[in-house]
Amino acid sequence: MQSSFPFIPESASTLSGDVDAVYFYISGVTVFFTTLISLVVIFFVIRYRRRNPFEIPRPIEGSTKLETLWSVIPLVIAMSIFVWGAKVYFAEYRPPKNALEVYVVGKQWMWKFQHSTGQREINELHIPVGQKIKLIMASEDVIHDVFVPAFRIKADVVPGKYTSEWFEATKPGRYHFFCAEYCGMNHSGMGGWVVVMEPAEFENWLSGNVSQLSPATAGRQMFESLGCASCHGANGEGGRGPALLGLFGSNVVLNNNQTVRADEGYVRESILNPQAKIVSGFGPIMPSFQGQVNEEQLLQLVAFVKSLSTTKPETPTTKPPVNANVKPSAPH
Amino acid sequence: MEEFEVPRPPRTNYLNAEYGVKSWLLTKDHKRIALLYLGGISFFFFIGSLYAMAIRLELLTPQADLTQSSTYNKMFTQHGIIMVFFFLIPSIPATLGNFLVPMMIGAKDLAFPRINLLSWYIYMLGGILTIYALLAGGVDTGWTFYTPYSTTFSNSYVIATGLGIFIAGFSSILTGLNFIVTIHTMRAPGMTWFRLPLFIWAHYATSLIMILGTPVIAITILLVAFERLAHIGIFDPAAGGDPVLFQHLFWFYSHPAVYIMVLPAMGVVSELIANFSRKNIFGYKFVAFSSLAIAVFGFLVWGHHMFVASQSIYAGMIFSILSFAVAIPSAVKVFNWTATLHKGSISYDTPMLYGLGFIGLFTIGGLTGMFLASLATDVHLSDTYFIVAHFHYIMVGGTLLAYLGGLHYWWPKISGRMYPEGWGRFSALIVFVGFNLTFSPQFVLGYMGMPRRYHTYPADLVSWQVLHVLSTAGASILGVGLLIPLIYLIWSMRYGRIAEANPWHLPGLEWQTASPPPTQNFYETPIVTSEAYEFAPPEAKEVVGRFERQRPVKI
């Protein structure tokens, strides 16, 4: 991969430089203090070695001034690291607008990716360079974790809810990704490659790849076959149940007067546990779909509800054209 | 305290007061119980080390050539469980602490001798149950038992192991309870709080964590066992439970547990640094209170294990800033130890070598903790070898070194014999070199992205293998360095030079009685009139020059 013997992994995302900067800062602090303490200790140990078995050195009580000094200096340094680290972390976990969304399902011991255009991949993720990518992740069994060292990102995939992470690759190439949360027997085999391509190349890949129904379209079929339309309306316009048109990304008032944001987690919860958050003005009449849909189907339903939203453009500005019905061809 | 009379070598001491297996298994003497613990802990350490060697050997190459994945997963799990719950947590408190807490405060025994013996039996029962689980088929959840893997998906002996840990937890609780009550109610006349040796302060702080944290892990493990047994879903997302709640409850104990391991080590090192440089500790009160501060702050930071575990990012920030706060009392300790050396009379005996090694390694271990407290870097580093390296610097470089240092230091008191000094220094050096070679490459590996708990790793990353080979080489050296003391300490019990009552010429109360001490510790209850680590007689304070020849310390 890289030349000879690197000490830091490849840096290939917009975040990795920031993380490295914090890393080098703390490394500097660590090396400085370790060297300082070691040198002082070695100096004292040699300078004040016992020269005479009977000597008793003069007692020294201590000094509040010094104690204050060496409490405050580490505190200031620690706080500077905290502030810097928190700033970068905030950026790392702040989901960006206009990101290309990829749905990820982890299960023992493989990763399934699905692009919003319908292409599916296993243990390999193709993405364009210079484009914000948001992974919306679910697990079918235990806790997994998507860790891409070259991008300096990592997030657990926790069963029972959605987690997400985002990145923007800066260099085309093939990068390792790993499952970083121990998940059982084949944990160390549960990884693969993130393939970063030039946008044109990526488009080429998209169109050259076997494409299934887009998640939103598949979600619409689920929506119809599960009979959701009878309450939420054939096009999500609402009825006995709340309208879904324009729902995603909006704020929903509940019957206990609380307001929640309709995000992926909210839609998911409303399907699996409809009683948890009941929209103001509606009755608790919806049955639970727990056990009737798996994580992938849930993600498709979520994608469908998302596609009904007008408040949030589903397609980012630089997104390649949707090719829902291209000819099947040999996989990449 | 310098005017103590020379206690004549006693005809009977705690070792030969009674004979026979029964006299040991039913003893209520804290010193004998400490030796029982020493035996148990050494056994578990040996088992844990074997697993460590097997893990290191497997990682020599990227492929799986020594073990299968399932075996490897069991190896690192069992290494972790045995080392954490059956070695590190009881190591210093249950052996050195048990032996010395009453002696250092001038008491005849701990407050509840029966409970003390009971705690050993509980510990052994928990240990045996865990060993049974290992022999029956092992457990593969990682020592962290994360749900829902441990509750629903693992096909290994989770319940038996969990019960073993649950039971052993009570031993820890009872030890902590005994220490707290003893330190509060049984100090000798004149032994005020600020005359206590720092070893006692450290054990007091440790005991606080033991009694406040351990019950939470106990109930958590019990809930996991029930969940597994009866398919009830408190941590199971399928039933509406939350797997992250398990992590909160688990780390509420298991992060402070790190301080259960390292605080007593700090206590030992405070003793070593002060006594082997014949100086009172610099800033005694700051060091004492920093132990308490670490115990309290240690409970406020557990969420830094969960920065990538889908915890709220705001909670993450709270935990991050609190984690940085723990750095301060730790830094204060390191600075004070260093300052204590200033203008001291520093000897190069084996215990001091371990003590000095501790300062260096703990400094590295502590400072690398900042990479993990800092949110941005933690996201990249968590669950990688960087973490593995970091906590081994704290637990092996810290706790194990201090444990060995303390064992050498008090060996004459415990066994009545001296260990061979030359071999002692030699093995201390080997341990130091081997340790660093084992774990420093892992920092680099971690930043390179090598995840922990990996059986195999990509073969295209040549530098990873180079680092793993270095680490394994270091582990072999470390292993040798640990075998040497095992051999010569056992040898010295029979053939070592007979120790004086106070071979290091020190003022601590434990040295003012015979070696080995009589069953009642002291021939008569000592009355304390001087501060801790007071080497020079008070009236001589003014006249003692730095390196002037003084009258010998009276012993």
Place this chain on the structure above:
Amino acid sequence: MAEDLATTQEHAATHSALQHHFENMEQQREAGTLGMWVFLVTEIMFFGGMFLAYTLYRSKYPEAFAVASNHLDIKLGGINTAVLIVSSFTMAMAVFSTQVGKKRNSIIFLLMTMALGLTFLGIKAIEYHDKYRDSLIPGTLIPGRPFNPSPHELHLPPGMPIGNVELFYWIYFAMTGMHALHMIIGVGILSVITILAVRGRFSPEYHAPVEISGLYWHFVDIVWIFLFPLLYLLGRHLAGHLG
């Protein structure tokens, strides 16, 4: 701990009950009392973990918890609260009687305390049996009788995941079960203490074991004082609202 002190009578010193490593009775009593209090701290943290789980899931699934909670027998729970508080009172009286040397009274109060404790356990057993009858024992705790409530009887609204109701019952059984276990241990300790009292081991000079067992008994009472409103009472208004 109570036994630890109570059964060590052999060492002769100023008082026959003084253990060899203590200087005097006062120190021994202090150590015993402090020891029990420290032990109670661990108990608080032990229950604390379950209270935390309760709090989080109650706020996450208020409706399911309200529905499930409504099915508990508030009358039996209320009676049990009264029983335990009265038993705490008799325990306190037993300690007092021992301190002032009224041996007969102290034995009577100890017996009353134990009787009340057993009453509590009996009522608890009735409640548990009712849950067993309604198949409300969570998971497969009872082999062959999995959690399987009739939605009609529990007034479960449609769409309410049964898992959340089960979660409530698991927390209910975990907490009350752990509490009942403590009660059983408490009755055991008290029976030892009563036997010792009958044998005349306690006096105004030496009564620490009674006191210490009393502390434990009161603690178990306090746990129930919190369990009752949390499990039986909270959120009842929500259920009416759900219909």
Place this chain on the structure above:
Amino acid sequence: MAFYNFPGPLNAVVALTIAVIKATLVILYFMHVRYSPRLIALVIGAALFWMAILFALTISDYSTRAWLPVS
């Protein structure tokens, strides 16, 4: 001692306040804390403080999870 058995809807605050009062009375009088050394009160205080830590920091996570900002 307050013994209650109110039927019908109950305010959570009332129920818990009564529980706290009852517990306090038991601790102060039955358990003699009122007449014990300050150390005992300190021990109880420590237990409650650590319970508060456990609750406060865990709840700080659960109560802010939904606040995830969107840029």
